[in-house]
Amino acid sequence: MSTDQNATQSAGAAGDDLVGRRAALAAAEPGLRVRDQAGRLGVSEGELVASAVGRDGADGARVVWLDADIGDLIRAIETLGPVMALTRNDHAVHEIVGTYGNVKLGAHAGLVINKPIDLRLFLKRWHAALAVEEARGDTVLRSLQFFDIHGLAMHKIYLRPDSDRAAYDALIAANRGAVQQAPAFEPAPTPEPVAATAPEGFDADAFLTDWSHLADTHDFLPLLNRHNLSRPAALALADGRFARKLGDGAFRAALEAAARDQVKIMIFVPNPGCIQISGGTINRVEPRGPWINILDPGFNLHVREDHIAAAWQVDKPTVDGTVTAVELYDDRGELFLIMVGVRETGVPELPEWRALVHALPGSAA
Incomplete structure (x- = not known):
């Protein structure tokens, strides 16, 4: 054989x-x-x-x-x-x-934008x-x-x-594959915790100055890469200036306030191969066990509240004014959800969204 x-x-x-x-x-x-x-x-x-x-x-x-x-x-x-x-x-x-x-696929990333479907695809990971x-x-x-x-x-x-x-x-x-057999998979490497603080000797002033000069939210990741800094470390450095750590229950409070006041929001859920985005008003916010849920016709979101190790308000300067985000992180320091107000390029963010986020409770720590 x-x-x-x-x-x-x-x-x-x-x-x-x-x-x-x-x-x-x-x-x-x-x-x-x-x-x-x-x-x-x-x-x-x-x-x-x-x-x-x-x-x-x-x-x-x-x-x-x-x-x-x-x-x-x-x-x-x-x-x-x-x-x-x-x-x-x-x-x-x-x-x-x-x-x-409206599918557009490039060498490094792809888009599917046919609202309400809104995806960013990284097909090299698929x-x-x-x-x-x-x-x-x-x-x-x-x-x-x-x-x-x-x-x-x-x-x-x-x-x-x-x-x-x-x-x-x-x-x-x-x-359909001519021969039907299971594709091969490889064991996943053990994930490493994300650095929570900047390395010794890091030039925080230079980093925060560069942050203040951002022109677009898409410039934030390149900023972190240039300074070789993780998101949690960046937020720790920016706390009190461009970032604010939120208290327990802040994410649920944000959803409930957005539903009550009909504030238009965008929610981004990422994994290594895809970011899926929704935009608009939400209505039915309901907890079920450890999950907080949006249960609307045509759109559902399910988030494990007990997996939120840290929630942050993050402010990013742009040519259209500050863009305010709520970002959720797990216990390894990985970003797993971003929420912002609905905004079109060239238009400032919704003042009611900014007021909603600023009213969220801060962390007592």
């Missing part, structure tokens, strides 16, 4: 074992989400979903590996009509209904594309799911009742 045949058999046996363990877990804890199942089973979400490629998995899941250029798939999503776009990280889930269109069909109660969910090399979900696209099912079936048929 050849080495390739041995490897294929080994991978198949491993897949069979994972499918079996997932089925047992699903039976023991019905309703457990795939991401949580993966955590319980000690594998990545991508590896768990892909284990059903070429076979029926737990909960009736049927998965097809798509052997296609990721960019071509993204361009083709427009044919499906209205869909639900989902982007998440470990702490926040952003879901919005709309139709893909590794595998899977078409997933799974039973959820009496319904069948059909989706396209994209993962990085470590099995981390980059983006998901779910069909809606008014989506074009024939176009979806045609897309899968046209891009």
Whole structure:
């Protein structure tokens, strides 16, 4: 038997074992989400979903590996009509209904801007594309799911009742891999904590002077890169001038105030391969367990409040005046959500948004 045949058999046996363990877990804890199942089973979400490629998995899941250029798939999503776009990280889930269109893909980044769909794509991080069909109660969910090399979900696209099912079936048929086998994933490296303070001898005055000369919010990341400084360290240096640490519950208070006063807001949820953005008024803000949620028709946001290690008000000068943001960080110092007032280029930010943020409680620490 050849080495390739041995490897294929080994991978198949491993897949069979994972499918079996997932089925047992699903039976023991019905309703457990795939991401949580993966955590319980000690594998990545991508590896768990892909284990059903070429076979029926737990909960009736049927998965097809798509052997296609990721960019071509993204361009083709427009044919499906209205869909639900989902982007998440470990702490926040952003879901919005709309139709893909106006896709622009470059060498380093891409855009999908067909409001309300608003995405920034970093496709070099995307590794595998899977078409997933799974039973959820009496319904069948059909989706396209994209993962990085470590099995981390980059983006998901779910069909809606008014989506074009024939176009979806045609897309899968046209891009189905000739040999249906699970794509390979690699173990993720252990994440390092983000530096919370500037290095010894750092020129804080020069950094803050450069901050004061920002002309656009998009200049902020290049500013950090030029000074080789992390976001948490930058905020610590700017505290009292361009930044203010917010108190516990400030994010929920901001959502509730925005809903009550109908202040138009934008919410950005990033992961390494995608940033998903929403813009407009919100209405229904509701806590459920550890989650604080926006539950509006066509737009849902879910944030683990207990994962907010730090919330900051961050002020960035621009040619149109100061842009005020609320930024959320986890216990490793990673940014996982940004909220700002709706603003068009060339127009100052909404004064009611600025007043809302300035009224949020500050940290007692």
